Amino acid sequence: MGATATVERVVLGEGRSPRRALFADTHHPCLGSGRALPYSANRGKKSVNRQALDELKQQIPLLDYLQAQDWQPVRPLSGGRWMGLCPLHSDHKPSFLVDPGKSLFYCYGCGRGGDVIRFAEIYHDVKFPQALALLRQWRGLAPLLQQATDFYRMQLHRHGEAVAYLHQRGVRSPELIEHMRIGYAPGGGCMRAWLLQSGYPLSALRQAGLVTSLGYDAYVHRIVFPLEGNLYGRSLSPSAPPHRFLPGAKGGLYAWAQAQSYPEVILVEGLFDYAVLWQAGFHNVTCSLGTHLNARQFRQLCDGPRAVCLTFDADGNGSGQHAAQCLSRSLRERGIPTRLVSLPEGHDPNSFFVGGGTAHEFQRLLERACL
Ligand SMILES: [Zn+2]
Numbered sequence: 575m576g577a578t579a580t581v582e583r584v585v586l587g588e589g590r591s592p593r594r595a596l597f598a599d600t601h602h603p604c605l606g607s608g609r610a611l612p613y614s615a616n617r618g619k620k621s622v623n624r625q626a627l628d629e630l631k632q633q634i635p636l637l638d639y640l641q642a643q644d645w646q647p648v649r650p651l652s653g654g655r656w657m658g659l660c661p662l663h664s665d666h667k668p669s670f671l672v673d674p675g676k677s678l679f680y681c682y683g684c685g686r687g688g689d690v691i692r693f694a695e696i697y698h699d700v701k702f703p704q705a706l707a708l709l710r711q712w713r714g715l716a717p718l719l720q721q722a723t724d725f726y727r728m729q730l731h732r733h734g735e736a737v738a739y740l741h742q743r744g745v746r747s748p749e750l751i752e753h754m755r756i757g758y759a760p761g762g763g764c765m766r767a768w769l770l771q772s773g774y775p776l777s778a779l780r781q782a783g784l785v786t787s788l789g790y791d792a793y794v795h796r797i798v799f800p801l802e803g804n805l806y807g808r809s810l811s812p813s814a815p816p817h818r819f820l821p822g823a824k825g826g827l828y829a830w831a832q833a834q835s836y837p838e839v840i841l842v843e844g845l846f847d848y849a850v851l852w853q854a855g856f857h858n859v860t861c862s863l864g865t866h867l868n869a870r871q872f873r874q875l876c877d878g879p880r881a882v883c884l885t886f887d888a889d890g891n892g893s894g895q896h897a898a899q900c901l902s903r904s905l906r907e908r909g910i911p912t913r914l915v916s917l918p919e920g921h922d923p924n925s926f927f928v929g930g931g932t933a934h935e936f937q938r939l940l941e942r943a944c945l
Contacts, residue, residue, distance in 0.1 A: 627691070630706070633713050636677040636690045642716065642802065643697065644831040647672070662686060662696050664877050699869070711822070715803060718774060718782050722805065725768050726757025726798040733758050736797060739810050744850045744928040754799055754829075754849060759807060761794030783820040793818065799845050801825045806845060806863065819863075827871045828861035834874070838881045840915075840940070843894065847885070847923035854933040865897035876908045883943055885915040887922040894922075913943035 637647075640661070647656035648668045653675065660670035660681045669683035680687030686696060694705040730736055730751070736758035745751065759765060766785050770776065779785040786792050796807035796818065802825035807818040828848060833839050836858035842848055848861040862871050865886055875882055884902055887894035895914075902912040917926055917939065926936065 627706075630709060630713070631677060631690055634690050634709055635674065636679060636693065637672060637674040639690050639693070639709075639712070640672065640679075642712070644802075644826065644834075645670075646831060660684060662693075666878070712803065714778065715782055715822075718769070718778060718784070719800065719803070719805060721769060721772055721774070722765065722782075722784055723755060723757060723798070723800040725765060726759055726793075726805075727755060728757075729760055729764075730756060730758040733760055735795075735810060736760075739797060742928075743846050743924060745846070745853070747853050750849055750853045753852065754845070757798040757800075759791065759793035759796045759798050761791050763791055765791045765793070783822075792820070801828065801863070808846070824863045824868065825870075827874050828863065830860055830874055833858055833860040834878065834880075836880065838883060839875070840883045840885055841875070842923050843886050844922065844924065850924050850927035851936070854927060854936065856933070856936070865894060865901075867901065872904070875905060876910055881911040881913070883913050883915050883940055885917070885923055888917040888919055889922075890920060913940075915939050915943040 637656075643661060645658060645661050647658045649657040651657060651671070653673070655671060655673045655675075657668040658670050658672065659665040659668055660683050662670075662681060663684040665681075665683050670679060670681045672679050678687065678689055679693060686692075691702070691705050691709065694700070694709050695702060698705065698708055700708065740746070740751070740756070745756070750756075766776075766779060766789070769779055769784065776785065776789070780787065784792055793805070793807040795810045795814070797810065799806045799808075801819075804820050804822055804825055806824075809816050809818070827833070827841075828845065838858060840851060840856055840859040842851065842859060842861050843863070843865050845861055845863070848859055851859040867875070882902075882905055884898040886898040889895075898914050902914060905912045917923065921929070923936075
């Protein structure tokens with residue numbers, strides 16, 4: 575808390591002056607000081623270069639960063655400012671004010687405010703230096719991953735084996751492929767060549783994990799799904815490890831911005847499960863990319879009034895069901911009504927639909943799901 579408190583002092587630097595209308599032409603106490611006070615990390619023992627911080631903040635507009643974390647503006651205010659639900663606490667009516675011009679936020683609900691660094695600290699629950707590291711990483715990685723995603727998407731329809739694999743997994747609708755931005759990594763060094771040609775240094779590709787230490791494309795013959803700050807690659811070849819992520823966090827719940835508004839959310843463990851459900855018309859679906867939810871994913875499920883239908887794999891060894899039971903206990907402790915959907919033995923939602931299951935039959939399973 576030390577670093578955080580210090581930052582807050584800087585941000586609240588003008589808090590001594592009487593409070594006037596928020597976001598008037600003078601400063602709101604939470605909206606930063608015009609004076610060039612040095613940021614001070616690590617309980618004031620170590621100064622961080624103020625200029626470097628200003629540069630970082632300029633390169634990461636707060637609104638861009640918020641939207642990359644699924645935040646959506648709800649109501650416009652004067653001066654180009656926005657109100658929306660607060661991503662820092664459980665918010666039911668928009669109390670989170672964003673001023674994109676000043677790149678500052680203030681929440682009338684939880685009373686917190688500041689700049690993009692302060693936001694990253696609270697949102698990711700990290701201290702000041704870690705927040706800086708996360709933001710620097712995000713700044714470098716976001717355009718690179720976007721470029722890689724565009725490339726993989728271009729490749730998808732050029733490779734019959736990729737389209738055939740998608741069909742085999744029940745993924746057929748062009749709307750779904752567009753919605754999930756599904757691509758294909760052919761390998762053979764073409765990703766590396768493409769990105770080098772686009773001006774990225776090899777070191778950046780290595781650092782992102784797109785290229786191995788030996789200089790080869792990391793994803794070879796893989797269907798690729800872009801995630802928030804990562805790429806998931808599913809191997810077509812049975813001899814390669816089936817699931818791969820780039821180094822770093824898997825991010826929050828998949829496509830949460832779309833699912834979160836539903837009163838009941840279906841949670842699945844794999845992206846191919848997500849795909850077939852979405853294709854069958856269940857747009858209230860989200861995916862945790864594995865049975866273990868990270869802290870952020872868990873917080874997302876709990877961030878509003880909703881029920882959750884857990885639809886993990888019904889694998890022979892019962893590990894999916896065991897994980898679902900543990901998760902359902904934790905969710906209920908947080909007041910989230912949770913039901914467990916029982917699929918036929920040995921099935922996951924993907925194989926259920928690939929095996930001929932219909933939306934109507936799945937709906938019946940949902941209705942029969944037990945508490
Ligand atoms: Zn708040």
